[in-house]
Amino acid sequence: MIRLVTDDLRPPGDPPKRHLLSVGDLTRDDVGRLLGTARTFENSLERHVKKLPTLKGHLIVNVFYESSTRTSSSFELAAKRLSADTLTVKSVGSSVDKGESLKDTALTLGAYDPDVIVIRHPQIGAPQLVARVTDAHVVNAGDGKHQHPTQALLDLYTLREEFGRLEGLHVAIVGDVLHSRVARSLLQAFALVGIRATLVGPPALLPRELPAETTADIEAIRDADVVYVLRMQSERMEAGANFVPSLREYTARWGITPERLRPGQKVMHPGPMNRGIEIDPQVADSPDSLITRQVRSGLVVRMAVLYDVLTGGPVGVKALTAVEVPDAVA
Amino acid sequence: MLWRKELPDADLVIRGARVLDPTEGIDARLDVRIDGGTIAEVAERVDANGHRVVEADGLVLAPAFVDPHVHLRTPGREDEETVASGTAAAASGGYCAILAMPNTDPIVDSAATLGALVESARAEAEVPVGFLAAITRGQRGEELTEMGELAETGAVAFSDDGMPVSSAGLMRRALQYASITDRPLALHCEEPTLSHGGHVHEGRVAAELGFAGYPSVAESVAVERDLSLAGYESGRVHVLHLSAAESVDALRRAREAGVAASGEATPHHLVLTDDAVRSLDPNVKMNPPLRAEQDRVALLEAVRDGAIEAIATDHAPHAAHEKEVPFEAAPFGVTGLETAFASLYTHLVEPGELSLETLLERMSAGPARIFGLDRPRVAKGARANLVLLDLEREWTVGEQPFRSRSGNSWLLGSTLKGAVRMTLADGAVAFE
Numbered sequence: 121m122i123r124l125v126t127d128d129l130r131p132p133g134d135p136p137k138r139h140l141l142s143v144g145d146l147t148r149d150d151v152g153r154l155l156g157t158a159r160t161f162e163n164s165l166e167r168h169v170k171k172l173p174t175l176k177g178h179l180i181v182n183v184f185y186e187s188s189t190r191t192s193s194s195f196e197l198a199a200k201r202l203s204a205d206t207l208t209v210k211s212v213g214s215s216v217d218k219g220e221s222l223k224d225t226a227l228t229l230g231a232y233d234p235d236v237i238v239i240r241h242p243q244i245g246a247p248q249l250v251a252r253v254t255d256a257h258v259v260n261a262g263d264g265k266h267q268h269p270t271q272a273l274l275d276l277y278t279l280r281e282e283f284g285r286l287e288g289l290h291v292a293i294v295g296d297v298l299h300s301r302v303a304r305s306l307l308q309a310f311a312l313v314g315i316r317a318t319l320v321g322p323p324a325l326l327p328r329e330l331p332a333e334t335t336a337d338i339e340a341i342r343d344a345d346v347v348y349v350l351r352m353q354s355e356r357m358e359a360g361a362n363f364v365p366s367l368r369e370y371t372a373r374w375g376i377t378p379e380r381l382r383p384g385q386k387v388m389h390p391g392p393m394n395r396g397i398e399i400d401p402q403v404a405d406s407p408d409s410l411i412t413r414q415v416r417s418g419l420v421v422r423m424a425v426l427y428d429v430l431t432g433g434p435v436g437v438k439a440l441t442a443v444e445v446p447d448a449v450a
Numbered sequence: 451m452l453w454r455k456e457l458p459d460a461d462l463v464i465r466g467a468r469v470l471d472p473t474e475g476i477d478a479r480l481d482v483r484i485d486g487g488t489i490a491e492v493a494e495r496v497d498a499n500g501h502r503v504v505e506a507d508g509l510v511l512a513p514a515f516v517d518p519h520v521h522l523r524t525p526g527r528e529d530e531e532t533v534a535s536g537t538a539a540a541a542s543g544g545y546c547a548i549l550a551m552p553n554t555d556p557i558v559d560s561a562a563t564l565g566a567l568v569e570s571a572r573a574e575a576e577v578p579v580g581f582l583a584a585i586t587r588g589q590r591g592e593e594l595t596e597m598g599e600l601a602e603t604g605a606v607a608f609s610d611d612g613m614p615v616s617s618a619g620l621m622r623r624a625l626q627y628a629s630i631t632d633r634p635l636a637l638h639c640e641e642p643t644l645s646h647g648g649h650v651h652e653g654r655v656a657a658e659l660g661f662a663g664y665p666s667v668a669e670s671v672a673v674e675r676d677l678s679l680a681g682y683e684s685g686r687v688h689v690l691h692l693s694a695a696e697s698v699d700a701l702r703r704a705r706e707a708g709v710a711a712s713g714e715a716t717p718h719h720l721v722l723t724d725d726a727v728r729s730l731d732p733n734v735k736m737n738p739p740l741r742a743e744q745d746r747v748a749l750l751e752a753v754r755d756g757a758i759e760a761i762a763t764d765h766a767p768h769a770a771h772e773k774e775v776p777f778e779a780a781p782f783g784v785t786g787l788e789t790a791f792a793s794l795y796t797h798l799v800e801p802g803e804l805s806l807e808t809l810l811e812r813m814s815a816g817p818a819r820i821f822g823l824d825r826p827r828v829a830k831g832a833r834a835n836l837v838l839l840d841l842e843r844e845w846t847v848g849e850q851p852f853r854s855r856s857g858n859s860w861l862l863g864s865t866l867k868g869a870v871r872m873t874l875a876d877g878a879v880a881f882e
Contacts, residue, residue: 223774243776244660245730264778265660304660327657 138429139258141247142267143308151312155277157424158417165201165420174427175204181234183225183250184261185211185241190391190415191261191270195238198422207234222246223253230254235430239263257429265301271390272305274421276313278414279346282386287314292341293332294374295350295398298325298363302390303350307332318344321374324363338374346386346410349376352398371397378402386410451606452547452578452823453571454537457878459487460834463498467506467838471513471828472807473815482511484834487877492830504872506838512810513826514546514837514873517787518636518714518817519611519690519762522579524570525563526555530856531767533567534574538881539765539787539854541576546826546835546875547818548577548787552584553612559584559595561603568604577875580606580823582636585624589613592620594627601631606821609636611690612737614672616642621676625685634686634712634820637676639697640738644668649778651724651739659727661778664739666694673697677704677711688820689713691764693738695748702757712820714760715749717790718860721797722746726860732773732780733860736766750803753812760817761809763790767856784860789847791839793861795868838872845869 139145146154164172180199184192192208199206209229216225222241229237230253237256239247244266251258262268280286291310297303297319307330310317319326319334320341326334333340341347352370364370376387377400387399387409395401404411462484469480469492481496482489517540523531533550540548550567552558558567564583571579583605587593589612597608608628615621615637628635645668650656652663673689677700680687692698692713704711718736723743726734734740752758766783773780786793791813798804818825826835847861873881 221771221775222779223771241776243778245777248730249774249776263776265662267660301660304658327663329652329654329657331654331658 137251137255137257139247139251140269140425140429141251141258141260143269143272143305143312146269146312148312151273151276151309154273154421154424154428155280157427158277158420161420161423171201171203173203175199175202175430178204178235178430179232180204180206180236180238180426181229181232181256182206182208182238182261183229183240184208185216185239185246186262188240188262190418191240194415194418195261195422198419198426201419202423202426204235204426207232222249226250226253230256236426259425259429262301265299266304268301268305270418270422270425271302272309273425274414274417275306275348275388275390276309277417277421278388278410279315281413281417282410283345288316289346290316290318290344291346291348292318292320292344293348293350294320294338294341294376296325296353296363297321297330297350298327299353300350306348322364322370338380341380342382344385346388347376347381349387349389349399351390351392352394354394367397374398376400376403378406381408384408388414390414451604452580452876453568453604454575454578454876455573457880459877460484460874460879461486461501462879463496463501463503464506464511464836464838465503467509467511469511469828470807470810472811473513473825474827474829476828477807482828482836484874484877487834489828489830489832489834492828504838508840508842509871510839510841511828512837512839513814513828514835514875515544515791515813516817516823516826517545517548517763517765517790518688518760518821520548520550520765520787521553521767521783522550523767524554524567530769531854532574533570533579534576535853535855536765536767536787537574537576537579539785539852541873541875541880542853542870543787543789544791544837544839544870544873545787546577546837546873546880547580547823549580549582549606549821551609551611552582553589553610557584557589558582559587559589561596561599564600564603564605577873577880580604580821582607582609582611584608585610585615585635586620591616594620594624597627597631597633601633605633607633607636607688609638609690611636611638614638614640614642618675618679622679622683625679625683625687629683629685634688636688636690638690639669639672639676641668641672644671649735649739650727651741653724653742655724655727661727664737666696666741666745669694669738670696670700673700677701677709680704680711681707681709684710686710687712691716691719691738691762692749692758693719693741693745695745698748698752698757702752705757712760713752713758714762714817715753715758716762716764717786717793718784720746720749720753720761721793722860730777732775732777733784733858733862735777735780735782736764736784737782750798754804754808759812760820761790761794761812762817763787765854767854768858769856770858773858783858785852785854785856785858788852788854789859789861789866791870792845792866792868795841796866800867833877834874835876836874837870840869840871841867843867843869
């Protein structure tokens with residue numbers, strides 16, 4: 121997970137910073153370590169006092185240039201559960217409203233010496249820019265249509281908890297792959313751990329150059345262990361772009377309904393859902409839906425990511441036992 | 451059609467260089483004497499005649515370069531480039547003539563704006579510079595400019611570069627009217643409904659990184675259309691910054707069919723592919739975008755066999771703060787005047803992909819021929835338009851400050867082989 125940023129503006133001789141910018145920067149071992157750490161944190165959350173002293177004295181800054189409920193709340197809660205100080209900046213109501221550039225916002229926040237900057241931004245490469253101009257460890261919480269690495273990790277975690285394994289699973293990813301950073305991150309993560317992926321959706325929303333099986337035929341989801349439903353991103357669909365003729369037509373052909381699923385076939389969704397468009401409410405609420413499990417996984421996986429970038433791993437479960445004992449009270 | 455400030459004519463002897471002029475068929479170790487800015491003698495041994503002698507053992511003396519595609523950002527963005535800074539950059543890159551594009555603010559679409567530029571060139575240009583004027587008023591693609599008056603004021607050619615002429619009907623009218631001026635139309639070929647919103651070549655890299663794609667076909671359908679129209683109207687067209695293999699095919703077919711069409715390729719399209727975009731570095735973002743290896747190979751093949759007659763930098767300066775942003779927010783364009791020769795010598799000539807002779811021809815005689823400029827040459831009686839090259843010298847891009855006001859080079863930090871020692875432009879020493 122160590123990634124050397126080229127064009128580094130930090131003084132020469134400083135050790136390279138650990139960032140999580142893209143799933144592409146991770147090895148299979150990194151993934152195994154992170155999921156193991158997340159499992160340990162999950163155990164700790166079952167205790168009466170859920171706060172750990174692990175990152176006491178560290179400052180974690182969350183910068184969100186896009187609206188987000190689960191990602192921003194889970195990063196904030198993850199930091200708090202680890203006793204870090206947190207500061208959350210949203211673009212609305214900040215200097216960004218006054219036209220401040222990302223570089224200047226990053227330099228400003230960097231002046232507080234944060235240990236980690238978690239950033240979500242609508243443009244590809246924004247986290248890389250922040251990593252170049254600040255001294256902080258940078259965690260990408262979603263950059264444009266590019267990457268959302270913690271989402272991919274929490275999905276792997278959810279799958280492993282459900283199936284007890286990852287290798288050999290088959291996941292059908294359905295919907296708007298073109299505009300989905302989740303799909304891109306998942307494809308890289310699946311390749312790392314040996315999960316087979318099939319992409320299903322309208323032709324104009326399936327980039328043909330992606331390294332995966334692609335088909336417009338919704339019947340293709342039948343063989344999969346899991347159907348991963350993507351959000352139909354209407355806010356990214358400009359009027360007149362004609363990726364699909366209408367949402368109604370989309371739902372009729374690619375919406376995930378109880379009839380299209382095998383009994384017991386699991387369903388995932390990164391949220392937020394458009395109930396009645398890409399996913400039938402009955403599917404979302406069924407016992408085979410892993411959707412709320414994904415949210416819970418998000419918390420422990422983000423705790424693991426913050427811990428990992430700051431402590432420099434590799435860290436086994438054993439090393440963590442010490443910090444599991446809460447020596448501070450919330 | 452070219453202007454520069456007053457500079458003293460050179461009296462000079464360049465001694466012992468390998469003189470290489472592919473068009474004149476010269477490749478020999480010779481001395482060259484320049485009297486009053488004009489080449490007076492080319493021989494194995496010439497007398498100094500009291501002139502200053504430049505010892506050029508081990509160096510190459512060639513016709514200086516001509517860049518048919520430069521953005522001088524003046525008027526409007528003098529913080530990014532001026533006539534003085536852009537022509538100084540050109541001189542240090544070995545150029546004896548450059549042509550500037552009209553997509554400034556205001557657009558060069560009237561004799562008044564063009565006349566003011568000519569005056570600035572007379573006052574401050576370090577090397578001769580010529581100007582293209584717009585095809586349509588404000589480059590809005592709606593009404594033709596007054597091409598007759600613009601040609602009389604000095605426009606070398608017409609172009610809406612930066613913007614395509616979207617309407618086929620208007621393109622036809624432009625071809626018809628431009629014929630009275632005997633000037634070519636230099637075409638930015640892009641079908642906007644296909645490229646719309648695209649930042650990088652539509653291919654595997656865009657798919658993996660999540661960028662909206664700008665497909666090759668967005669260029670090639672426009673090239674096909676414009677070449678068909680040029681054939682129908684017997685017009686003269688020059689296709690700017692070719693990037694896609696399909697466009698090169700279209701150009702070849704049109705030329706074989708007798709259409710008066712030429713084309714150019716940039717150093718970055720000849721050296722890089724869209725793989726470079728994985729760095730997310732805004733300095734590899736340009737329009738048209740870097741494409742696939744098969745496209746690069748097709749461009750290179752066309753440069754080799756002459757289907758593409760010119761290498762052009764598409765030098766596009768941008769302010770640092772405009773490029774220090776996430777890739778998608780960055781403007782299109784990279785600089786190139788100061789690195790063109792060295793980048794192509796290092797990445798194409800040294801590995802054996804292109805001969806030095808062909809490179810020199812496509813950077814000098816080729817573009818001069820297309821735009822009707824005097825061909826720089828090593829011959830008695832010709833004005834001295836010469837470049838002295840040190841092919842052994844290695845240097846790192848960005849270590850010395852750029853002469854351009856902008857530093858958005860795709861080569862920042864890379865080490866290149868081949869350096870310009872001296873440039874003579876229209877008889878004067880423009881750089882040394």
